[in-house]
Amino acid sequence: MERTKKHDWLIAQGYRTSTLPPVVTWYTKDRELKGRTDDYTLGLYRSKGFVLDRKFLDPQLWHELEYGVRRSVVTVAPPEHSGTTPKRLARAIRRAMGERDFWEGTPSELFALMGAGNWGMPKSPARLSTEVMKPQVTDALRLHGIGVARRRSNGKRLLQLSRSVDA
Numbered sequence: 001m002e003r004t005k006k007h008d009w010l011i012a013q014g015y016r017t018s019t020l021p022p023v024v025t026w027y028t029k030d031r032e033l034k035g036r037t038d039d040y041t042l043g044l045y046r047s048k049g050f051v052l053d054r055k056f057l058d059p060q061l062w063h064e065l066e067y068g069v070r071r072s073v074v075t076v077a078p079p080e081h082s083g084t085t086p087k088r089l090a091r092a093i094r095r096a097m098g099e100r101d102f103w104e105g106t107p108s109e110l111f112a113l114m115g116a117g118n119w120g121m122p123k124s125p126a127r128l129s130t131e132v133m134k135p136q137v138t139d140a141l142r143l144h145g146i147g148v149a150r151r152r153s154n155g156k157r158l159l160q161l162s163r164s165v166d167a
Contacts, residue, residue, distance in 0.1 A: 004068040006042065012065050013053040026050040029057055085121075089131060090140035092121060093161065097146065103161045107132075110159055132159060 003009075007017055015024075026035045028050050035041055035050075051057065056065045096114040097103050105113075107129035114121070114128075122128040129150075131137055138148055141161075149160040 003066055006039075008068065009046070009065065010052070013051065013056065015052060024052055026052065027054050027057060085131075086134070086136040086140040089121060089137055090144050090146070093132070093141060094144045094146060097161055097163070101163045104158055106156060107159060110161075129157070129159065 004012075010017060010020065020037050022037060023034055024037055026033050026045050028048070035045060049062070051062065051065065056062050092114045093110070096110065103110075107125040110132075111122070111125040111128050122131050132141075132148055133150065141148055145164050147162050147164060149162075151158050151160060
């Protein structure tokens with residue numbers, strides 16, 4: 001890794017090369033001392049891990065100061081359900097319908113009826129409405145003998161779920 005240039009190293013700690021005093025306080029984890037700021041001393045103390053601002057005694061900040069790059073941080077994303085969400089959603093809708101042959105209501109009502117929001121399920125009624133109309137979900141519902149349609153009534157967006165006669 002390439003070290004940060006002296007100019008940038010100083011600016012990060014609140015100093016400019018033009019206004020750098022001849023003597024400053026140098027800090028390390030276990031001590032502090034007064035020292036010169038000529039090129040030789042800057043290079044020497046810097047190579048020994050000394051800094052001009054105490055906040056850079058933190059190892060993460062020191063690394064960023066010295067090398068100008070952040071250490072890589074691993075962010076673990078929650079696992080995505082691998083392709084079975086349509087089947088899972090279809091089973092949840094089938095359970096919500098119970099023994100009914102027909103159900104009509106808003107996506108919010110279906111969301112509440114399903115107890116949705118579990119892992120692998122839509123997290124909001126709007127998302128549920130979108131997911132239900134995707135071809136893979138309608139196909140999975142068709143396998144359970146359930147048809148889905150959208151319609152509007154009095155300014156409301158409604159979902160219609162119905163069991164087919166041959167199911």
